[in-house]
Amino acid sequence: MSELVRDKVVIVTGGAGLLGRTFCQAIADNGGIAVVAEYDIAIAERLCTSLENASIVPAQVNITEKNSIKALITTISQKYGKIDALVNSAYPRNKNYGKHFFEVTYNDFCENLGMNLGGYFLTSQQFATYFEKQGYGNIINLASIYGVIAPRFEIYDNTPMTMPVEYAAIKSGLIHLTKYMAKYFKGKNIRVNTISLGGIEDKQPETFLKAYKEFCLNKGMLNAKDISGTLLYLLSDLSEFVNGQNIVVDDGFTL
Numbered sequence: 001m002s003e004l005v006r007d008k009v010v011i012v013t014g015g016a017g018l019l020g021r022t023f024c025q026a027i028a029d030n031g032g033i034a035v036v037a038e039y040d041i042a043i044a045e046r047l048c049t050s051l052e053n054a055s056i057v058p059a060q061v062n063i064t065e066k067n068s069i070k071a072l073i074t075t076i077s078q079k080y081g082k083i084d085a086l087v088n089s090a091y092p093r094n095k096n097y098g099k100h101f102f103e104v105t106y107n108d109f110c111e112n113l114g115m116n117l118g119g120y121f122l123t124s125q126q127f128a129t130y131f132e133k134q135g136y137g138n139i140i141n142l143a144s145i146y147g148v149i150a151p152r153f154e155i156y157d158n159t160p161m162t163m164p165v166e167y168a169a170i171k172s173g174l175i176h177l178t179k180y181m182a183k184y185f186k187g188k189n190i191r192v193n194t195i196s197l198g199g200i201e202d203k204q205p206e207t208f209l210k211a212y213k214e215f216c217l218n219k220g221m222l223n224a225k226d227i228s229g230t231l232l233y234l235l236s237d238l239s240e241f242v243n244g245q246n247i248v249v250d251d252g253f254t255l
Helices: 020-029 041-051 066-080 106-134 165-184 206-213 224-235
Strands: 009-013 033-038 056-060 085-088 137-144 190-197 246-249
Touching (some): 009 066, 020 033, 020 041, 033 041, 041 056, 056 066, 106 190, 137 165, 137 224, 165 190, 224 246
Parallel strands (some): 085 137, 190 246
């Protein structure tokens, strides 16, 4: 077992998701303690039971409710005596999310931005308050290639899929929010960075996978393990002076 993040206590929002569960396993495999923070505690508990790893523990959080976030911070900090890092990888959205541009209502647009980008702001704000008192901290936000470049809409041709306008607004906003916070926290020993990942394979249509790969350099769509190395680097002391950065992991898709 590697000791890259030895004894570091890391809270992962959306920790039972497609990315989150792999992140939590990677943290535990590298000597850290991963807190699977989910809106539905039962989902987090099921994952932790299936993984059978004492270094992966469940917790409940609603990233859009201040008191819920504060309760999470209190519970984990009292249990372990510290919190080293927050990984924002939750993906809250309402039932109408994912519609085509002209079908998106104003209320749905605002609700999805509020839950997702607003939730990332609120968790970061509350954790930064704790980190300032602690004397150090580390926040890692999960963004996307579509926060960096305009969508390649042509890869969605002949599929029922699209690139939601809310997603582009959320992820581009998140990249700049990261830079804002990193600079705002000057002198507080709190790092804030973003990982902008390429597409993650999740049973998409073959026509889409093929069209997507045309823009990549080697593999095409990635999986969660392909992102984990960058996450571990940002969580570790190897990246001590990496701050306010957006690291793109996309097999060259944005080139």
